[in-house]
Amino acid sequence: MQIDNTLLQRLEKLSHVKIADDKREEIIGQLSEIVSFVDNLSELDTQNVDDAFAMTSNGTALREDTPFNNPQINDDILKHSPHSEDHFFIVPKIIE
Amino acid sequence: MITLKEALELSPQELDSFRDDLKAKIEANSELNAYIDVNVVAEGIPIAIKDNIQVKDWSVTSGSKILQGYIAPYNATVITKLLEAGLTPFGRTNMDEFAMGSTTESSFYGKTQNPHNPGRVPGGSSGGSAAAVGAGLAIAALGSDTGGSIRQPAAFCGIVGMKPTYGRVSRYGLGAYASSLDQIGPMTQNVEDAAILYDIISGHDPKDSTSVDMGSSKVSDKLDPERKLTIAVLPEYVKDASEDVRKAYDKAIEALKRAGHTIVEKSLMDAKYDISAYYITATAEATTNLARYDGIRYGNRKEGENLKDLFIETRSEGFGDEVKRRILLGNFVLSSGYYDAYYVKAQKVRHLIKEEYDKLFAEVDLILSPVAPRTAYEFGALEDPLEMYLSDIYTISVNLAGLPAISLPVDTASDGMPVGLQLIAKAFDEQTLFDGALSLETQLKS
Numbered sequence: 001m002q003i004d005n006t007l008l009q010r011l012e013k014l015s016h017v018k019i020a021d022d023k024r025e026e027i028i029g030q031l032s033e034i035v036s037f038v039d040n041l042s043e044l045d046t047q048n049v050d051d052a053f054a055m056t057s058n059g060t061a062l063r064e065d066t067p068f069n070n071p072q073i074n075d076d077i078l079k080h081s082p083h084s085e086d087h088f089f090i091v092p093k094i095i096e
Numbered sequence: 097m098i099t100l101k102e103a104l105e106l107s108p109q110e111l112d113s114f115r116d117d118l119k120a121k122i123e124a125n126s127e128l129n130a131y132i133d134v135n136v137v138a139e140g141i142p143i144a145i146k147d148n149i150q151v152k153d154w155s156v157t158s159g160s161k162i163l164q165g166y167i168a169p170y171n172a173t174v175i176t177k178l179l180e181a182g183l184t185p186f187g188r189t190n191m192d193e194f195a196m197g198s199t200t201e202s203s204f205y206g207k208t209q210n211p212h213n214p215g216r217v218p219g220g221s222s223g224g225s226a227a228a229v230g231a232g233l234a235i236a237a238l239g240s241d242t243g244g245s246i247r248q249p250a251a252f253c254g255i256v257g258m259k260p261t262y263g264r265v266s267r268y269g270l271g272a273y274a275s276s277l278d279q280i281g282p283m284t285q286n287v288e289d290a291a292i293l294y295d296i297i298s299g300h301d302p303k304d305s306t307s308v309d310m311g312s313s314k315v316s317d318k319l320d321p322e323r324k325l326t327i328a329v330l331p332e333y334v335k336d337a338s339e340d341v342r343k344a345y346d347k348a349i350e351a352l353k354r355a356g357h358t359i360v361e362k363s364l365m366d367a368k369y370d371i372s373a374y375y376i377t378a379t380a381e382a383t384t385n386l387a388r389y390d391g392i393r394y395g396n397r398k399e400g401e402n403l404k405d406l407f408i409e410t411r412s413e414g415f416g417d418e419v420k421r422r423i424l425l426g427n428f429v430l431s432s433g434y435y436d437a438y439y440v441k442a443q444k445v446r447h448l449i450k451e452e453y454d455k456l457f458a459e460v461d462l463i464l465s466p467v468a469p470r471t472a473y474e475f476g477a478l479e480d481p482l483e484m485y486l487s488d489i490y491t492i493s494v495n496l497a498g499l500p501a502i503s504l505p506v507d508t509a510s511d512g513m514p515v516g517l518q519l520i521a522k523a524f525d526e527q528t529l530f531d532g533a534l535s536l537e538t539q540l541k542s
Binding site for chain 1: 394420423431438442446448
């Protein structure tokens, strides 16, 4: 399958990633080559195979929902964030 | 370098001076670039730690620019277990960015040399851990294996590397790449040390919902190289490997026969399907896992005009080329219109791969397989992404099926580089895996 510039733009949008102008052609070529390779799966008959795969057959482990609070964790995390003040993460203004 | 088993006998005073000497030795060999830095956490036996395993108060960055400035606020469960057993994290080791690579060349910290030849890669993604042990700069190390990232660098650096069954070792505190494939495992100088370190880090952890609760799984006190096993060999699978690898394969078969094991010829489906199922699954999961790196809560931020701009600028600057490629691919296989043809199809193929292994393990105890198609690559040899993905051909089905496997040194190639091979066991049968590996190692040394 051939990836084109329109599809690359859509993937950039989904990925929140911008590919530089001088690298677009190269990455379109690489992605097309990789996607064409993985197309080989269509050679396998999987008609009657389960479409979900889980690593364990026991389902998701459950636990009691017990409230727990250690304020030190908040402090540690906020201390190492790129920008925080008064116990908040600071981001650019989102409402004018 | 002393072994882990020997180190466990040292007194606290002996360990103090050992750690000082080791630190000096690491600094004297800095051109290897196996370690990013050396940090002492506690007294005890020093263990090298891959840069994607959380050690409280360490800078832990998954070899990426986007995590510069991040300080881990907690210990991974494997680190807590090391400390409880009298071991201590001692230096973080270099790796491919977010564990996405086979050479350690994509690290933010530059390339790591192979201890057997400075012109060759150490393999990846746990290349720093493998080079440190291979160069005698670590007693043992922890790595992580999503598609071969412990076993392949172990083979390239002439050491032992073991990937546990999915669910045996807690992933709590491991920087997530592909959550249904990732496992932390030991990288050591010999099989017995690998069993000892595996015993220390494995076990149920309520903090990881995929960690299994099967009671004690200790293997090192029950190691038995005298057990006679049925071991499958895969002639069809091996024929495309280099001559050095094929020669090592024959050598291992002879050794296993001499040790009294029964060798049977078997086959597996064409591994090109493994590669496809793997790269669809791994990139889909990676895309989701790496969505958290947005410049708000961790590490590095690049300011933008508005919030969306900040996300895009931070991620475009912070991620390297291979990571971006896998994020784009992951979003492709998950996106509307392609999801069924790629992601769902790959999950179906995973069932086929697992069923094939289940069928094989109904008849045999272990499988002998190459780890890589050849010995360690020259720098730059795997620049083409698809070429690099194809080089994972022998390791990734093990992750797709969640099986345990161990890579151990078998031969030295004509170019002087080590050749490692792997044994694969059925899920949760680590005892047989280590017994078989110890038997092969013992036979090869005799």
